[in-house]
Amino acid sequence: MPESDITTSSGVHSTGQAEDSAATDATAEVTTDASTGKPIGMVADIGRDIGQYIRQQRENAKISLRQLSKLAGVSNPYLSQIERGSRKPSAEILQQIAKGLRISAEALYVQAGILDVPTGGPVADAIRADAELSERQKQVLLDVYESFRRENSAGQPKQEPSTVEEGTDATAAADRDNAQ
Amino acid sequence: MPESDITTSSGVHSTGQAEDSAATDATAEVTTDASTGKPIGMVADIGRDIGQYIRQQRENAKISLRQLSKLAGVSNPYLSQIERGSRKPSAEILQQIAKGLRISAEALYVQAGILDVPTGGPVADAIRADAELSERQKQVLLDVYESFRRENSAGQPKQEPSTVEEGTDATAAADRDNAQ
DNA sequence: GCAAGGTGCTTGCAATAGCTAGCACTGCTG
DNA sequence: CAGCAGTGCTAGCTATTGCAAGCACCTTGC
Known part of the structure; x- marks a missing residue:
């Protein structure tokens, strides 16, 4: 040491x-x-x-x-x-x-601290490997996926209501990406 | 640009x-x-x-x-x-x-250039995810695996004989790691 | 005992990263 | 047309990175 x-x-x-x-x-x-x-x-x-x-x-x-x-x-x-x-x-x-x-x-x-500890099983790996998504789309999808996993692991979400909003924000963001 | x-x-x-x-x-x-x-x-x-x-x-x-x-x-x-x-x-x-x-x-x-383009399908991902291997052991295993894949994709290896040696070196290295 | 070869570390320096202050330009509004 | 808010950039500066030169110490072999 x-x-x-x-x-x-x-x-x-x-x-x-x-x-x-x-x-x-x-x-x-x-x-x-x-x-x-x-x-x-x-x-x-x-x-x-x-x-x-x-x-x-x-x-x-x-x-x-x-x-x-x-x-x-x-x-x-x-x-x-x-x-x-x-x-x-x-x-x-x-x-x-x-x-x-x-x-x-x-x-x-x-x-x-340059990389985060690798997360995610097959779903996250598949999202990252998808060559047809832009980098932005991948990130939005990963954010949505991780948000859902947090909700599910919490059972009844005990976080701020923003946790719920986060999900809706993410899907709204996904909609905006598709509009572009 | x-x-x-x-x-x-x-x-x-x-x-x-x-x-x-x-x-x-x-x-x-x-x-x-x-x-x-x-x-x-x-x-x-x-x-x-x-x-x-x-x-x-x-x-x-x-x-x-x-x-x-x-x-x-x-x-x-x-x-x-x-x-x-x-x-x-x-x-x-x-x-x-x-x-x-x-x-x-x-x-x-x-x-x-800080990260390489991600490679490897399920085998490489599984090696990286294995919590029971040391970082060194993971790297040796990945090297061996990639060496085999190169041999197989070349059919008859046309590289320098060192390609063959590389494989044997890798397995020898693996043996040394286990001896420690 | 001494020389040689190894160890890990300190110091001073040159080069670069990242910022602030400010510039010139553009488009819009009243 | 002046004022304003935005744009992207230049110049000069400070803090940090990464190195070379050299130090003190240890172990080994003669």
């Missing part, structure tokens, strides 16, 4: 340095950015999450940081920063790391 | 400014970066590709650039740069644009 400090990293690279006391006192409250609620002095949790995951996958594969950096074509200091959560890699870098780890890029994308 | 010029954009932002003559003479050969072969003065083709695609989706939806920029939460000058291919957006920005366009983020990711 990478250490959660940025220590002497310059202000140039960080949104703001972590409070010293936070670095030394594990029980100290993490200072957060007022606008996002995410930790200051550290890339957001999601960055640390992907870094932990990459380090875990690398250790499972029993290779060193330098070995992975060569396999991935990424510099080893940068890979260290990624694993320790002090840098947030782009999708392209994640793609390279996935190749180096010989896992799918999608697995890293889910951890990084 | 966005214009392919960066005109007076400063050198700070571009790998290199397009030759003036290239800007005015449509038949002029595009100057390329020696190391990558990609156009200079323009982000790589793939950047223009995603930009074109976004503009096409926006025009299909019959909304203006400013309307989409508000829906997406992206500044309108930056969206213009993306559509014209002079900036390469991150996955997070693509996610926001997809939401604004009400299409799936995956559709934009495929265009941007």
Whole structure:
């Protein structure tokens, strides 16, 4: 598990340095950015999450940081920063790391928040695979389908009435798409 | 189709400014970066590709650039740069644009080269969905499966002998994974 | 004990992403 | 015709990404 400090990293690279006391006192409250609620002095949790995951996958594969950096074509200091959560890699870098780890890029994308956890059984898969629908139509249909599934799993919907409206909105949207 | 010029954009932002003559003479050969072969003065083709695609989706939806920029939460000058291919957006920005366009983020990711075009019928989907396999094991299995499919679709394999080796390498790799 | 080769990390820098301020233009309204 | 609201874009700026150079430490072999 990478250490959660940025220590002497310059202000140039960080949104703001972590409070010293936070670095030394594990029980100290993490200072957060007022606008996002995410930790200051550290890339957001999601960055640390992907870094932990990459380090875990690398250790499972029993290779060193330098070995992975060569396999991935990424510099080893940068890979260290990624694993320790002090840098947030782009999708392209994640793609390279996935190749180096010989896992799918999608697995890293889910951890990084770039992709949602895959959902849906055969219906959703079939909708996505339908070549005759536009991207917009696919999305509308998926929204309608997911809305119905939520209704059904709730039995009697206990959400706001907007849940009901959502369904009608979706079908209204579908009608508007067809009108175009 | 966005214009392919960066005109007076400063050198700070571009790998290199397009030759003036290239800007005015449509038949002029595009100057390329020696190391990558990609156009200079323009982000790589793939950047223009995603930009074109976004503009096409926006025009299909019959909304203006400013309307989409508000829906997406992206500044309108930056969206213009993306559509014209002079900036390469991150996955997070693509996610926001997809939401604004009400299409799936995956559709934009495929265009941007972040995701491959989805492949595989039921076998690949089932492998990906299997919760009992590690990410590494899934990838090895997919590699083996795709290798077999390539062999079968070629009838008599005409590729390098490495294609055969690839299969044996893959199964050997699978054995090593199981040994760990 | 020393050299060599490995490890993970820090620092400073260049290039790029993404934004704000502002521009020029168009069409509409009173 | 002036004012307004819209359009798409340019220029300059700040924050961030990703790297190269180099550090300190560890293990191994001679």
